[in-house]
Amino acid sequence: MAFTHRSEETRNAILAAARRRFADDGYERATIRAIAADAGIDPSMVMRYYGSKDGLFAAAVDVALHLPALDDLPREGRGEILVDHFLRLWEGEGADDVLTVLLRSAVTNEAAADRMRTIFATQVGSVLSRSADGPARAALISTQLLGLALCRYILRIPEAVALDTETLVRSLGPTVERYLSDPL
Known part of the structure; x- marks a missing residue:
């Protein structure tokens, strides 16, 4: 029992160090040695638990968006609810660096881009799985959500950063709603 608890603590320490290192240095510059040093362990332990840098990255950026089911939402305002939900993932209580790490890395690294594509797809x-054109609708919604995230959290465009959450929800919600319900 103590061994299991210790290995779980080690895994958590590695993941926390990896998230910080990937956020600070990006995927390309982050090294297993640096991550292990940050976690206070030998690099071989990182490899033991995660097998490779790609395996560690995949575990460090394992993201559950916890999107609400559309059937559970009122017909009007679903777009605003989805935008608000997404903003809370980035800014709300309990938000962490995982999405930032993933988006920043996805811009320059194919493994990270593939991970981002998989998560959003x-x-x-x-x-949107009930709809025959669900994948296309999901892609369009992703363009809005990821575009907002890139401009607000990565590029930090001052005007995008300055907008309050309510304005963003009110402004982007109707666009997402069109992607949900209007003919493509």
Whole structure:
């Protein structure tokens, strides 16, 4: 029992160090040695638990968007609810650096881009799975959500950063709503 607890603590320390290092240095410059040093362990332990830098990255950026089911939402305002939900993932209580790490890394690294594509295709796509054009709708919604995230949290465009959450929800919600319900 103590061994299991210790290995779980080690895994958590590695993941926390990896998230910080990937956020600070990006995927390309982050090294297993630096991550291990940050976690206070030998680099071989990182490899033991995660197998490779790619394996560690995938575990460090394992993201669950927890999107609400569309059937559970009122017909009007679903776009605003989805935008608000997404903003809370980035800014709300309990937000962490995982999405920032993933988006920043996805811009320059194919493994990170693939991870981002998978997350958005499966999680946003699953919300729209009943529709024959669900994948196209999910892609359009992703353009809005990821475009906002890139401009607000990565590029930090001053005008995008300055907008309050309510304005963003009110402004982007109707666009997302069109992607949910209007003919493509």
